[in-house]
Amino acid sequence: MFLDQVKVNVKAGNGGDGMVAFRREKYVPDGGPAGGDGGEGGDVIFIVDEGLRTLMDFRYNRHFKAEHGENGMSKGMHGRGAKDLFVKVPPGTIVKDAVTGTMYADLTEHDQKAVIAKGGRGGRGNIRFASPRNPAPEIAENGEPGEEKEIELELKVLADVGLIGFPSVGKSTLLSVVSAARPKIGAYHFTTLVPNLGMVKTEDGRSFVLADMPGLIEGASQGVGLGIEFLRHIERTRVLLHVIDMSGVEGRDPVEDYYTINQELEEYDLKLRERPQLVIANKMDMPDSQENLANFRKALEKDDQDVEIFEVSALTQTGLNTVMSRTAELLETTPEFPMYEEETEKEERVLYKFIPENKEYAITREPDGTWVISGDKVEKLYQMTNFQFDESVMRFARQLRGMGIDQALRDRGARNGDTVRIDNFEFDFVE
Numbered sequence: 001m002f003l004d005q006v007k008v009n010v011k012a013g014n015g016g017d018g019m020v021a022f023r024r025e026k027y028v029p030d031g032g033p034a035g036g037d038g039g040e041g042g043d044v045i046f047i048v049d050e051g052l053r054t055l056m057d058f059r060y061n062r063h064f065k066a067e068h069g070e071n072g073m074s075k076g077m078h079g080r081g082a083k084d085l086f087v088k089v090p091p092g093t094i095v096k097d098a099v100t101g102t103m104y105a106d107l108t109e110h111d112q113k114a115v116i117a118k119g120g121r122g123g124r125g126n127i128r129f130a131s132p133r134n135p136a137p138e139i140a141e142n143g144e145p146g147e148e149k150e151i152e153l154e155l156k157v158l159a160d161v162g163l164i165g166f167p168s169v170g171k172s173t174l175l176s177v178v179s180a181a182r183p184k185i186g187a188y189h190f191t192t193l194v195p196n197l198g199m200v201k202t203e204d205g206r207s208f209v210l211a212d213m214p215g216l217i218e219g220a221s222q223g224v225g226l227g228i229e230f231l232r233h234i235e236r237t238r239v240l241l242h243v244i245d246m247s248g249v250e251g252r253d254p255v256e257d258y259y260t261i262n263q264e265l266e267e268y269d270l271k272l273r274e275r276p277q278l279v280i281a282n283k284m285d286m287p288d289s290q291e292n293l294a295n296f297r298k299a300l301e302k303d304d305q306d307v308e309i310f311e312v313s314a315l316t317q318t319g320l321n322t323v324m325s326r327t328a329e330l331l332e333t334t335p336e337f338p339m340y341e342e343e344t345e346k347e348e349r350v351l352y353k354f355i356p357e358n359k360e361y362a363i364t365r366e367p368d369g370t371w372v373i374s375g376d377k378v379e380k381l382y383q384m385t386n387f388q389f390d391e392s393v394m395r396f397a398r399q400l401r402g403m404g405i406d407q408a409l410r411d412r413g414a415r416n417g418d419t420v421r422i423d424n425f426e427f428d429f430v431e
């Protein structure tokens with residue numbers, strides 16, 4: 001099974017809290033402030049590992065949490081910053097916000113990194129608040145909370161190899177016997193409506209991603225049948241396996257099939273005909289297949305078609321190892337085809353930074369008359385305030401005033417003694 005979309009939770013580490021401490025030394029009667037800063041919280045960083053091909057690893061592991069920064073200590077010692085948490089993803093992973101859909105990163109190249117959740121800054125210790133007017137401040141900040149996000153990973157799975165051919169020639173059956181994929185198989189045309197993907201492991205341990213495409217018919221390049229959309233998928237594969245039904249049970253001629261499909265590829269894009277192609281003569285378990293195949297070989301030889309043909313039966317599972325090994329070999333000698341590279345260059349490969357809404361705060365009122373102040377900035381200020389120390393609390397009050405919150409409350413009609421709440425902290429409004 002291919003998992004190409006998954007939701008995960010990421011939480012960066014909080015910054016360590018700043019410390020309030022004072023020097024206590026012999027012969028120094030009133031030691032100055034000596035509380036160090038907290039260390040930075042760890043980031044959650046996604047990194048591309050080209051060895052990964054799927055999002056399977058995320059199925060059982062959906063929470064990624066970086067460590068918190070160490071708290072500041074006395075004697076001016078800073079807390080240690082936490083290590084960043086690296087999460088490996090396969091190339092082609094798109095990282096989005098699961099709630100807003102904001103795109104954070106489009107990760108395509110090996111070792112490419114993106115910070116998905118930023119660790120909190122360490123809170124400042126009281127050393128940093130000393131001033132000539134307040135040489136011994138009892139103020140320290142708590143660490144900034146690390147970012148937490150619900151994100152959605154989406155993998156644009158690029159198949160290395162595409163199975164092409166008329167409807168009902170056995171493309172899905174083939175995929176189902178050479179990989180763990182379980183596509184729908186049916187005796188009717190257009191059973192497959194969207195490409196299915198499977199990971200093929202050859203006998204000698206090589207592997208590649210094989211895509212089973214919806215059947216093509218004459219006029220596909222003009223949009224007939226399931227048409228053009230799937231030719232676009234085929235365009236992204238490096239090797240084509242052209243499946244031909246040799247049994248003739250559908251009343252079609254294998255030679256005509258071969259030319260018709262190639263004609264459609266060519267009409268869609270000339271470059272598709274330059275792509276390495278192997279012919280899979282399928283349904284060789286059927287009575288007329290040998291004879292049809294002999295005629296097929298003759299016809300192609302006559303036309304000087306230089307093509308390798310493999311006899312298989314997807315149904316009885318014969319002849320499959322040989323063609324899969326040959327496919328793996330071809331992949332090794334086929335460079336990433338230039339069209340794809342051009343295309344990736346055209347697409348923008350920028351890291352989308354998360355820009356929080358720049359609204360400073362909002363004031364609302366609850367039915368019981370409580371004023372509620374909300375907004376990222378005030379809530380962060382609150383979380384970073386150490387309420388153990390009056391001076392820290394006073395600083396918090398000053399910061400609110402600086403943001404114009406006192407005045408805004410007054411303007412809204414707040415009176416002495418009204419209750420005001422920020423996050424889960426309540427206090428009285430004092431004129």
Ligand SMILES: Nc1nc2c(ncn2[C@@H]2O[C@H](COP(=O)(O)OP(=O)(O)OP(=O)(O)O)[C@@H](O)[C@H]2O)c(=O)[nH]1
Nearest residue numbers: 167168169170171172173186190191192215314315
């Ligand atoms: N006898 C025989 N029948 C086969 C073989 N491979 C597939 N079939 C049958 O052919 C029919 C079509 O198979 P699918 O695998 O669905 O064919 P497909 O090419 O994926 O068809 P679409 O998705 O419609 O394009 C099914 O009834 C299969 O059981 C084979 O090697 N021998």
Ligand SMILES: [Mg+2]
Nearest residue numbers: 171172191192
């Ligand atoms: Mg199919």
